[in-house]
Amino acid sequence: MSNVTQTIPSYIAGLSQQPDELKVPGQVNVAKNVFPDITEGLSKRPGTRFIKQLDADGTATDSQDQGKWFHYYRDETEQYLGQISRTGDINMWKCSDGSPVTVNSSGNSSAMATYLTHTADQDIQTLTVNDFTYITNRTKNTSMSSTKEAARPPEAFIELKKVAYASQYAVNLFDNTTTTEVTTATRVSAQSINIGYDPQLPNVGTEIFSVNGTPAIYEIDLTGDVVNGVDGYYRITDGTTTLVLDSISLTSGAPDGEHNRDSTEKLADAFRNHSDYHKLKFTIGTISERQPNHYQVSYGTKFRLVYKKGGTQTVGNVKLERTSADGSTVNTTFNATTVTAGASNSKKDLYFRITSTGQSVPVDDFSPVEYLARYQVTIDLLHGGEGWGEGDTIEVGFKGCSLLITVDSISTSKVQANLGLIRPTPTSFDTKTTVTAESIIGAIRTGIVATGNFTDANVQQIGNGLYITRSSNSFNASTPVGELLNVLTDSVEDVADLPKQCKHGYVVKVANSEAEEDDYYVKFFGHNDRDGEGVWEECAKPDTNIEFDAGTMPLQLVRQADGTFTLSTVTWDNAQVGDTSVDGTNPRPSFIGKTINKMMFFRNRLVLLSDENVVMSRPGDFTNFWAKSAIQFTATDPIDISCSSEFPAIIFDGIQVNSGLVLFTKNQQFMLTTDSDVLSPLTAKINFISAYNFNHNTNPFSLGTTIGFIDNVGQHSRFMEMARVLREGEPDVIEQSKVVSELLDKDLNIVSSSKENGFVALSEKDKKTLYCYKYFNTSDKRVHQAWFTWTFDWQIQYHFIIDDSLYIVTDDDSKCMLLKLDLQMHSNTLQTNTSDNEFKHRVHLDNAKKFTLPAALTTSSFNISATGANKIYNITVADNSIYTLGDLHYLTFSDNSLSSQNGWYSIIWLSGSDTVAFNRNSNNAAVDTNPPGTITVSQYEPTSDVTKFLVPNVNGLSNSKIYIISGENRGNMSTPTIANAQSITAYSGGANVSFTGSYATISGDYTCKNNDTTSTLHESFVVGYEYEMEVEFPKIYLTSKQGDSVRSDTRSSLILHRNKINLGASGLYQTTLKRRGKPNYTEDHESVISDSYDMNELPVQQLQTRVIPIYDRNTNTTITLKSTHPTPLTLYSMTWEGNSTNKFYSSV
DSSP states (O other): OEEEEEEEOOOOSEEOOSOGGGSOBTEESEEESEEEETTTEEEEOOOEEEEEEOOSSSSSOOOOSSEEEEEEEEETTEEEEEEEETTSOEEEEETTTOOEEOEEEESOHHHHHHHHOOSSGGGEEEEEETTEEEEEETTOBBOBOSOBOOOOOSEEEEEEOOOOSSOOOOEEEESSSOEEEEEEEEEEEEEEOOOSSSOOOOOSEEEEEEEOSBOEEEEEEEOSSTTTTOEEEEEEESSSSBOOOSEEEEEESOOOSHHHHHHHHHHHHHHHHOSSOEEEEEESSOOSSOOTTEEEOOTTEEEEEEEOOTTOOOOSSOEEEEEOTTSOOEEEEEEEEEEEOOBOSSOBOEEEEEEEEEEEEEOOTTSSSSEEEEEEEEEEEEEOOBSOOTTOEEEEEETTEEEEEEEEEEEEEEEEOSSEEEOOOOOOSOTTSOOOHHHHHHHHHHHHHHTSSSOGGGEEEOSSEEEEEOSSSOOEEEOSOTTTEEEESSEESSGGGSOSEEOTTOEEEEOOSSSGGGOEEEEEEEGGGOSEEEEEEEEBOTTSBOSBOGGGSOEEEEEOTTSOEEEEEOOOOOOOSBOOSTTSSSOOOTTBTSBOOEEEEETTEEEEEETTEEEEOBTTBTTOOSOSOSSSOOTTSOEEEEOOOSSOOOOOEEEEETTEEEEEOSSOEEEEEESSSSOOTTTEEEEEEEOOOOOTTSOOEEOSSSEEEEEOOSSSOEEEEEEOOOSSSOOEEEETTGGGTTTSOTTOOEEEEETTTTEEEEEOTTOSEEEEEEEEEETTEEEEEEEEEEEOSSEEEEEEEETTEEEEEEEETTEEEEEEEESSOOTTSOEEEOTTSSOEEEOOOEEEEEEEOOSEEEOOOOOOOSOOTTOBSSOOOOGGGEEEEEEEEEEEESSGGGGGGOEEEEEEEETTSSBEEEEEOSSSOOGGGSOTTOOEEEEEETTTTEEEEEEOOOTTOOGGGEEEEESSOOTTSOSSEEEEOSEEEEETTEEEEEEESOOSSOSSSEEEOTTOOEEEOOSEEEEEEOOOEEEEOOOOOEEEEETTEEEEEOSSEEEEEEEEEEESSBOSEEEEEEETTSOOEEEEEOOSOTTOOOTTOOSOBSSEEEEEEEEEEGGGEEEEEEEOSSSOOEEEEEEEEEEEEOOSSOOO
């Protein structure tokens, strides 16, 4: 047997549920309300400071114990706490003092409340970016609104591409599939039909003919002696108008000889080319020489007339009239007979050129002449027209003779033109005639209006084009002459087909191929929004949904410049290009029709997690989830990418790391990253990285360079840490809660963390315990980690960490209170100090409230009058300049004439001065009028020497749980005074707590005399609830170090003699020794030096050692260290002494 001793150098390793022999030195069995720190040791956890009961107006509790809580950090001086109630109401408070902040609604408040209505806290998720807090409800399906891109009216645009001669600018208008058969002449021939002499052929020359319809053919028979030797003026007329003939020829009685043929040609020209009467000289017989205007005809000569006029081609009463010189008197009339009646029909616009060439040829020796003229006639078809049938004939007069034109062949086509077969007259075949764009467009426009299907207002000329619309019913347009006209309806195959001038706002689909996937839409924007010249820009498909239904999308809560908040729907950008259908060229985001589980911020993009998809906005444009162009991808386009997995991969949350965005599903983790420096739709990818359960009721959190998340598979939750999260490969995932595998509740749903403090707090709503994890890293090594628990007397509703403070929302009897716990002590931390200010210590009270009053209050003369209650004596003060320093104090006036004014008064300090006044309280009691939950001095009763405080009521707490710490020397305790409450009386809204003595009031009973000027008050006092720190040490074993690990010797017999507990700054505490089969030994320790007492000193020793005698086997003993006093307790180390003997066999 040998005497041995060992020291456990620290107890900052926290709680472990491993067997004691496997525990690392420094771990304990129970670590309740402790705070392990690598520098300070294991100390009592900081107390909580009461901020305020969370109500909106100071009189009614507006916060609810059920609802989604969230917080918002704006800057170092401005932080907020918010709650969304189950019914969708939002309340906001300042974290600094718990004062309510106005929340306004902009828009349909009822609809927004409906969107925010929820049944579970995790249904509501928030994201704060600058002054915007986005709020999404995981249970609400998103949708598109009924707003659509404006539909275009039925329209078409005909662009004149070029001006050409000898061309017909044809257009087809239709609104159904009915076809019209159109025939066109493709070959014609000419034949002379003159008789009377041989050959009767035209003279040399060329002429272009146009034929519309079937002409009327007449004959005038000059029979008898009428014309014999009669000269005169002759005209062909219908009885009203002198007719212009298409052709005139002699069909019989033609004179012989070349000269007579020449006369006949001139005669035909005269009637064909002049609209006035003509002076004709008819002579029977042979004329030996030529005479001007002398046309020789024979007895019985017949004129053959071919006439057409306008659209009415049959003319009645055609006649030849001989008139007086001025045409006023008709002397002789020859009536014409009809050979063929003319008709107005679809046979029109037949254009051909007739050319006659002559050649002199010798004759035989028996001929009286040596040469004869041989003529050759050719015909060229210039335009085949419409409606002509094979075999159709037309007679035309050419150079004094009549030719029969025959249509030898035709082509037949079927076109859709039920609204209009627009076939204007072809442009001139004579290049000497000017052809203008204006005349071409005008002819097309006239033809369209003439159909009767389009009004004059429906056809508008814009530049070198026509814009055609229709009030109802769609229509289409086409042209058979694409080289001359560009007909634009609702689509083109190539962007090159778009006109440079068009109707402002005209929309066209560009169909690049037969596949719809590459279609896109363009809109014409005229300069200055006017018709004419302009540019084509991409646009959305007409009559397609382009807008999100804001009522189904996340809302925004915006901090305004005046410090208030406004709840409103988000103004999401509308689609500007393409087809927004699911399979369109600019498809709607994949979250439409689904719920949004989470909103995040990554790479300057707003991220929406929905189902299996990650949808990211345009960079820097957080409300725009539409592509910039339907033609091509750009790096600034939104990203919509999904996880690929054999298991359901609904993404609930994510967190950003250096290499990308880690995504969490219920059972797997993925990484969204890129191999490029630019994150774009073309470079983004999602890789699987691990397969661990994730509690989607919590959020993953950063531990600095690693990620923490909660796994709740099985009976208890697990705290997992993911490290080495790289772009490629699997990360390292460690279960950091392994040593406390049965500690964490399964349904944890609140997580808060602080990387700077190396602190994580986990809890379940409506429970009273925080599970805490503290860690410290140096470089890439974790040198400290510890688990411990914090317990409270109130149900925890929410907690969060801002800067170095943990804020906790607690609930008791459906009343929520905001508490603040300082993880690091600073100037505003509730603390006490020694008289020389050498040491400062925390005040370890929960729900504590501190009041500070001036050391001396100076009053001007009190000119007390006996009139009126609630009067501020001597001084009149505006409401906004009054500050209450305490609450009610009882004042007694020594002047008997003023005894009626004895009663309860408030101390009032006037802004901007050092003067103090006393304000009479009308009811002399006022306890019940104080807002519940506010710790204030209630009243001091001089007769019983009792001060009453109003504090938040906690069900089941006794008065022994409430302490007051005062700066006044009192009793046999040193500064500060620490005393338990004498009694506690619960009532609606709080509890009335009584303490013996006068706290924070004027010393004794204040006797107010005329011109009394000074009075001294206490400097400060604190009221709060106690809580218990407990550390249970594990069984002690003789240990040895083996490499980096420590091994406990469980086979030796170890008898413990004593334990020496080494403490840092500590006040009152208690140790308990539990030994098997023996009564517990409990000892209370007061931190004073034995047999000495220093006046006015805090009862805290900075260093001390407590010896606990044991004298029992190590496996039979357990030591517990506790503290419920407001003073600190700090555990540094423990040294044990005893005897050790090897048992049974020696180790080999």
